[in-house]
Amino acid sequence: MDAVLLETSNTKHNTKLSSFGKTLIYATGGLAVGVSVICIPFVSPAIRRVCLPYVPATTEQLAGVTKALAGRNGRLLDVGSGDGRIVFTAAKLGFKADGVELNSVLVYYSRLAALINPLYRGTRFFRRDLWKFDLKPYNNIVIFGVEQMMNEFERKVLNEVKSDTVIVACRFPLPNMVPVETIGHGVDTVWKYVVNR
């Protein structure tokens, strides 16, 4: 009789443990899937032809971009807009500013920030590949890229934009165009170019 009682209580205990175990497995599994879904857009640039990771512009770079854009107006595009900080800086300066960005998490983050802050109204964020995005409508373009892409990006710019368009390059300059202004130094250097045909 005692043995039967002991077995019954063990079985109950095991059942309790196993449902706790299941919950734990579901929770960890769910968490792992969630973390992977968030991380994939950040990791995937590494497997593209040009690896352009998410590195946000520093306060010094933003100040350099602001200086380079002094006296300008119209439409501005930040190429690879990250969390939207350059687009938002440009919006505060009075530009009609857009961002193109491949990372969907950063695009949704930027759109949410734009929705919440009235100063950022009118900004737009496109979840697109920068190499397939038309630069023609913009008379101001900002890029914080990587060295390996600047040659191809310069060709794209020269093929697509109108004369007098201003290009602002952060950290890595355009390889062939001559800057009209160089602002800051080291990793925070910003180069300003004017397309002249």
Ligand SMILES: C[S@@+](CC[C@H](N)C(=O)[O-])C[C@H]1O[C@@H](n2cnc3c(N)ncnc32)[C@H](O)[C@@H]1O
């Ligand atoms: C160096 S970060 C610059 C972010 C932002 N412009 C800033 O200055 O804070 C480059 C951004 O380009 C994005 N990116 C990488 N490859 C891209 C592509 N093919 N098309 C659009 N965006 C891309 C990355 O996800 C990353 O957010």
